[in-house]
Amino acid sequence: MESGIQSKAFETLSDAAGTLANPSVEEWKEGGGKVLGYFCSSMPEEIMTAAGLLPFRMRATGSTDTELSDAYLSSINCSFTRHCLNAALSGALDFLDGLIVPNSCDNVRRIYDHWIRLMRTPFVQMISLPRKAGDAQVTWFREELATLMARMEEHFGVDISEARLWEAIRLHNETRRLLRRLYDLRKAVAPPITGAETLAVTVAGTAMPKAAYNRLLSELLDDLAGHDGHTDYRARLMVMGGELDDPGYLEVIEGQGALVVTDSLCFGSRIFWKNVDEGVDDPLTALARFYVADRPSCPRVFGQYEQRAAFVREMIRDFHVDGVILERLAFCDLWGFEQFTIKNDFQDWGIPLMMLDREYALSATGQLRTRVQAFLETIGEGGNGPEG
């Protein structure tokens, strides 16, 4: 799928997604700002923004090998964490002034154990994220956030007042609204943006100050308003799964004639499909509820499969999806079991599904192309695309 976006904003966003220390990060640091890294989409960026820090979601863009981290993580650990640790050891993440690690998964939580031994990052915090989504879990997580906030205040010498928290929540909710507007454009028969381009946009949002990001998003939306949409696709696909921050992966898929029109990804729609509730008294409770219970979950949260399935079905319906690709990083146990239930449900629903295991660094693209082509053939002529 050819990219046709003529937009300065898109170029800036795409650059930010394609590097780690992107120009926004550099500018922020040059201005004396501090950058706080975090793993997993379940960490409230709002608190970091309220503290005047730049939240940076961990990834290892550009990493091609794991030579340095192989001494610490094994070949049965997921390649995302191996590349992240490698990037850290190689100095590519030296711009971080702090790191927050949740017990999001077995691979990520061990990063904490190595990080505190190997790196000299001055502020590293482990945060306990519940595995269910009930009221007791919201209360627990609120306490975790309060503790984290107190430690941030002390370490960075900042004051995170309620007013600043609300201000940050409003700013981040604005981001979410803008991203949903971007996704709305993709419901059209001729979406003006590809899946790969959209992923670049969402990834960029996790690596630059939100106010600047919102400005770029608004500009991009304006630019796309007059843009001719894509009509040259064979099928409309949705991509779902865990950690995926590489637009190149979707480019390969779209290179076979598909158009990725939506997703259920934690670098994608799952982070912005809902807003943090601005109508409650306590901002920390609002954040805890959002991250634990309200936003679309991943299989890390027990007892929420029904909610996840409903979200996926809603996406399939609203975006006129012909088929779904479930991507999983090899050695991820959470998505390993989810595959089983999803496969059965998709069979019942009569929706074409293809499950792909992958490595973090894009490789074996020939095989990926072949599998996607075969999948597109099974979807056949019955799709929702203009050629369908």
Place this chain on the structure above:
Amino acid sequence: MDPKDEKRLERVFEEIATYEAIIQMLEENPTDLSHLHLPLARNVLRQHKRTVECIEKGEPLAASYFTNAPEIFTAMDIHWFHLIAQSFGGGMENPHMMEDLEGVDRLAVASDVCTLLRLGLYYLDAGVLPRPTMIIPLLEPCDGVIGLHEALRRHREWRDIPAFAPDPPYHGDKRSIGYYADELRRLVSFLEEQTGKRLDMDRLREVTEETNRQYALWAEYNELRRSVPCPHNHVLAMACFALVQTAGSGDPAHTLWYQALIEDGEKRVREANPETPNQKIRMLWYDVQPIWFNDLAPWMEQEWGVCVVLCMFSYAPYTMIDTSSEKALFEGLAKRNLIDPPMVRQARGVADNFLSDIERIVRDYKIDCVVVPGHMGHKDGSASISLMREKCRDIDVPFLYIGCDQFDRRYTTIDEIKDKLSQFFETMELG
């Protein structure tokens, strides 16, 4: 009985027959350890028969785990079976293992996911798991268990069965214990709702006082395992875990078993008559005893004079529970099920949990080498290997990491494992 239930109980019936045969054999040909082996076999048999009875009579039956506070179930008189124990029924390898593993290979679950857990899903999918009336899933220590239980809960065979899973926090401080104690209270409410039974606190106190006695005796027995030579091999060490922390937890008969075990151990230490003679290498096998251990451990004993002094499950770091108030009791149960139990103890939290255990066990039990089998499912464990190796280097004890599947011999064959071990013993000049 409903033919579907009959099929679901097929494996339980098989195990009943196996254990009846074992009991008969032990009764007819007593050895000097029969008095310790017999109660173990009888316990498995009793639990299995009770499972069948629950299904026949339509009584409440829970599918649960050893870390879901078994004392509560005993106190409420709710029978439960261990949800993923079928692959190693009562410590023996399931005779259907090869065919089961082939079934597992066909499941739509990635092959890099823990085989034990994939087996659990396969048993439900193949219709050979007893149908419980409630599910108490486990959400610790690894991602795989969360995934498995969500898949079981959503499986078309079980999706109508109510489930409640206590949520384990990651930290181990006072607040975490308080939170987990509240989760256990919510578990009690769930059980009460499902069964119409009420938890009698006096009964819970009584059961917990009995398990306190058993844990204390187990710790006392483990003191004996510090002796050189070690009085018993790995089998009775592992049995200590099975009796106190499974269905039937708190049974006073088990207390007598621990007493008999200590007596036998003391006698062997006194008379320098260990179960395994010619012990040359004292090993910490730092993981579960795999299903193929019966093929490996005797070889290690005979060829190299290895005594597996402790494994992950036979170490007893349990703290006694203060039963003086309801609050203390629940907090004690929370600690016992969140912080103390094997595998969960190490794998749930930070890597230091592995390291401090290794250091303490190596020192206290005069360990000559630490062997980590490195199960393919343990993503957190394999990410901690370098730290364990470093710890062993610091405390000057040889360390070996194997890399295997504790539930599937095809992954690394027994011969390959034996080769690795031999090379290790030779290089380290052990034995």
